[in-house]
Amino acid sequence: xxxxxxxxxxxxxxxxxxxxxxxxxxxxxxxxxxxxxxxxxxxxxxxxxxxxxxxxxxxxxxxxxxxxxxxxxxxxxxxxxxxxxxxxxxxxxxxxxxxxxxxxxxxxxxxxxxxxxxxxxxxxxxxxxxxxxxxxxxxxxxxxxxxxxxxxxxxxxxxxxxxxxxxxxxxxxxxxxxxxxxxxxxxxxxxxxxxxxxxxxxxxxxxxxxxxxxxxxxxxxxxxxxx
Amino acid sequence: xxxxxxxxxxxxxxxxxxxxxxxxxxxxxxxxxxxxxxxxxxxxxxxxxxxxxxxxxxxxxxxxxxxxxxxxxxxxxxxxxxxxxxxxxxxxxxxxxxxxxxxxxxxxxxxxxxxxxxxxxxxxxxxxxxxxxxxxxxxxxxxxxxxxxxxxxxxxxxxxxxxxxxxxxxxxxxxxxxxxxxxxxxxxxxxxxxxxxxxxxxxxxxxxxxxxxxxxxxxxxxxxxxx
DNA sequence: AAGAAATGTGAGCCGCTACTCACACCACTA
DNA sequence: TAGTGGTGTGAGTAGCGGCTCACATTTCTT
Numbered sequence: 364x365x366x367x368x369x370x371x372x373x374x375x376x377x378x379x380x381x382x383x384x385x386x387x388x389x390x391x392x393x394x395x396x397x398x399x400x401x402x403x404x405x406x407x408x409x410x411x412x413x414x415x416x417x418x419x420x421x422x423x424x425x426x427x428x429x430x431x432x433x434x435x436x437x438x439x440x441x442x443x444x445x446x447x448x449x450x451x452x453x454x455x456x457x458x459x460x461x462x463x464x465x466x467x468x469x470x471x472x473x474x475x476x477x478x479x480x481x482x483x484x485x486x487x488x489x490x491x492x493x494x495x496x497x498x499x500x501x502x503x504x505x506x507x508x509x510x511x512x513x514x515x516x517x518x519x520x521x522x523x524x525x526x527x528x529x530x531x532x533x534x535x536x537x538x539x540x541x542x543x544x545x546x547x548x549x550x551x552x553x554x555x556x557x558x559x560x561x562x563x564x565x566x567x568x569x570x571x572x573x574x575x576x577x578x579x580x581x582x583x584x585x586x587x588x589x590x
Numbered sequence: 591x592x593x594x595x596x597x598x599x600x601x602x603x604x605x606x607x608x609x610x611x612x613x614x615x616x617x618x619x620x621x622x623x624x625x626x627x628x629x630x631x632x633x634x635x636x637x638x639x640x641x642x643x644x645x646x647x648x649x650x651x652x653x654x655x656x657x658x659x660x661x662x663x664x665x666x667x668x669x670x671x672x673x674x675x676x677x678x679x680x681x682x683x684x685x686x687x688x689x690x691x692x693x694x695x696x697x698x699x700x701x702x703x704x705x706x707x708x709x710x711x712x713x714x715x716x717x718x719x720x721x722x723x724x725x726x727x728x729x730x731x732x733x734x735x736x737x738x739x740x741x742x743x744x745x746x747x748x749x750x751x752x753x754x755x756x757x758x759x760x761x762x763x764x765x766x767x768x769x770x771x772x773x774x775x776x777x778x779x780x781x782x783x784x785x786x787x788x789x790x791x792x793x794x795x796x797x798x799x800x801x802x803x804x805x806x807x808x809x810x811x812x813x814x815x816x817x
Numbered sequence: 818a819a820g821a822a823a824t825g826t827g828a829g830c831c832g833c834t835a836c837t838c839a840c841a842c843c844a845c846t847a
Numbered sequence: 848t849a850g851t852g853g854t855g856t857g858a859g860t861a862g863c864g865g866c867t868c869a870c871a872t873t874t875c876t877t
Contacts, residue, residue, distance in 0.1 A: 565753070
């Protein structure tokens with residue numbers, strides 16, 4: 364639990380230009396090639412820094428990787444959080460998030476790819492800690508928000524806040540991957556056809572429809588419809 | 591597009607015992623360690639076969655990996671498809687799928703882990719082909735099924751079949767990962783607490799509630815509620 | 818100014834592992 | 848029995864890449 368730090372002290376003291384160059388090069392390589400196929404010597408060269416210095420900053424390749432991930436998710440969170448206003452209703456918030464995700468798929472795709480990469484880490488790689496750091500914020504944000512909406516009567520009252528927050532996040536997280544990561548892109552194409560990437564409105568409309576109904580109607584309504 | 595084959599002819603002629611041993615060992619190692627950290631020499635030893643023979647069966651490590659993935663997803667599909675009856679209504683089908691997924695998280699977790707592993711492949715690794723092979727079946731099954739349900743009036747009429755099939759699959763796929771892969775398990779815990787793994791009914795109930803509403807209610811209903 | 822401490826370098830070490838290959842064995846065929 | 852072609856072996860190779868370390872340079876301290 365003890366908040367492990369994944370860089371040496373020298374990295375805190377490093378010149379900002381070096382810090383940035385190293386992180387930029389790392390994020391680029393790791394997001395494109397993945398943890399094990401990325402090459403430290405290449406990253407160092409691209410960052411305009413010696414391998415030796417890199418190893419003054421980080422104990423191992425893995426530590427460096429995790430530091431890059433932390434940086435990337437921080438950036439992603441800023442992009443995403445930036446677009447939603449705390450007063451927004453659930454559906455407005457959802458729409459803004461969807462549109463932000465669609466916009467992120469271009470230039471900022473490397474952050475999403477890195478995020479996707481950590482998704483397969485296992486226990487000994489520190490999956491638990493990372494998950495807590497990366498998902499923690501959205502988990503509690505969504506839970507709180509949905510709980511508030513439930514209490515104020517904006518959405519159905521018979522839902523398990525935590526679970527519904529989980530489903531909500533699941534749809535948006537996968538959407539993010541579906542716009543950026545190769546495998547997920549293919550999957551989306553298989554379901555919806557190649558044109559889906561040229562028709563953002565279709566996705567916005569249908570996903571909102573799906574979410575809106577899921578969050579609005581109580582089980583009682585279902586019963587009522589059944590006969 | 592040309593249906594590449596990922597094994598040499600010798601593999602087709604191999605004794606079933608060797609075939610099975612090799613695939614079993616491969617699936618075990620690849621699912622636990624991932625494509626690049628798994629060790630071919632170790633796999634050969636575990637399978638009780640020489641490295642040389644392995645390379646009579648497969649051109650490269652990557653080809654061997656993909657063959658393992660194909661085998662794993664075939665098995666997974668059988669498990670999953672086996673539980674749903676073609677006459678089932680959408681909700682019944684969903685419930686059976688959720689329960690099958692919860693059951694799979696034990697002994698068969700290695701298949702799911704392998705499936706999760708391919709999720710990060712990119713273009714040059716053959717992501718497109720694999721996606722088509724792996725997701726193709728569920729994509730068309732779900733689409734057809736939902737389309738039928740829509741026409742027969744079982745579910746809302748105003749939905750885009752392809753998109754809703756995509757959302758449906760997204761929820762179930764992620765659920766599968768959430769019960770088996772370390773990172774996704776942590777994520778689920780973060781949203782719903784540690785007890786979620788001891789309370790399968792809670793998941794079944796809430797996810798069904800979510801899906802039921804999403805698939806049942808038309809936009810018109812929303813408008814009606816709003817004033 | 819002198820010394821200590823930190824920053825920075827990059828050629829090269831060395832461990833690891835994907836893959837090879839020369840050879841042995843076996844099953845046919847003629 | 849000699850020849851062909853497949854099956855099976857596993858010690859060995861080759862090369863890749865993570866990481867080190869001896870050394871140079873700058874910065875801080877006194």
